[in-house]
Amino acid sequence: GQQVMQIPQYQHVQEGEDFTTYCNSSTTLSNIQWYKQRPGGHPVFLIQLVKSGEVKKQKRLTFQFGEAKKNSSLHITATQTTDVGTYFCAVHNFNKFYFGSGTKLNVKP
Amino acid sequence: DADVTQTPRNRITKTGKRIMLECSQTKGHDRMYWYRQDPGLGLRLIYYSFDVKDINKGEISDGYSVSRQAQAKFSLSLESAIPNQTALYFCATCRTGGTDTQYFGPGTRLTVL
Numbered sequence: 001g002q003q004v005m006q007i008p009q010y011q012h013v014q015e016g017e018d019f020t021t022y023c024n025s026s027t028t029l030s031n032i033q034w035y036k037q038r039p040g041g042h043p044v045f046l047i048q049l050v051k052s053g054e055v056k057k058q059k060r061l062t063f064q065f066g067e068a069k070k071n072s073s074l075h076i077t078a079t080q081t082t083d084v085g086t087y088f089c090a091v092h093n094f095n096k097f098y099f100g101s102g103t104k105l106n107v108k109p
Numbered sequence: 110d111a112d113v114t115q116t117p118r119n120r121i122t123k124t125g126k127r128i129m130l131e132c133s134q135t136k137g138h139d140r141m142y143w144y145r146q147d148p149g150l151g152l153r154l155i156y157y158s159f160d161v162k163d164i165n166k167g168e169i170s171d172g173y174s175v176s177r178q179a180q181a182k183f184s185l186s187l188e189s190a191i192p193n194q195t196a197l198y199f200c201a202t203c204r205t206g207g208t209d210t211q212y213f214g215p216g217t218r219l220t221v222l
Binding site: 006009031033035041042043044045048088090092095096097098099100101102 | 142144149150151152153154157159165167168199201208209210211212213214215216
């Protein structure tokens with residue numbers, strides 16, 4: 001099945017620092033989704049990207065889809081303690097969703 | 110998402126026992142999914158269903174079965190639980206022709222001793 005590799009597995013930052021997680025595939029992706037899971041919670045949909053080179057912003061979060069549609073990134077500017085959680089990328093392909101292994105973000109106040 | 114509920118929220122059972130996890134949704138979505146989450150492995154698809162009469166295997170269906178009793182209900186069964194099925198289980202819904210957004214339930218933490 002579709003595989004997406006996500007790095008890093010963990011990231012510890014000081015509050016106010018930036019954070020980026022990356023999702024990579026060896027094959028061309030039709031789309032990429034991003035989810036956030038707070039500690040003890042369930043995944044919550046953030047965004048979907050479908051176009052080559054697409055960039056979307058949600059306040060301090062910037063999502064990018066690579067030109068070749070083989071990679072994507074989520075960048076958080078000036079992290080806050082409310083950003084703590086695990087961020088997952090996912091691909092919707094042939095009626096199934098394939099998730100990356102997630103990046104767990106810890107923000108020290 | 111409160112529109113997707115799962116019962117039980119926590120369950121401890123013994124090896125060999127039959128377990129059923131239930132999922133209900135009031136979102137009116139036709140598609141429903143069962144995932145398991147293990148530390149460092151993300152979410153892996155167990156089964157999915159696009160309609161009451163439609164059941165499809167996911168990546169890791171061995172040892173599991175499902176039942177779509179109604180459009181709003183999708184149950185996951187472990188016929189004979191084993192310790193490596195200890196995990197966090199999530200149900201999710203999605204609407205055909207929508208934005209491909211999945212809405213997840215709160216999860217069921219299952220421990221098999």
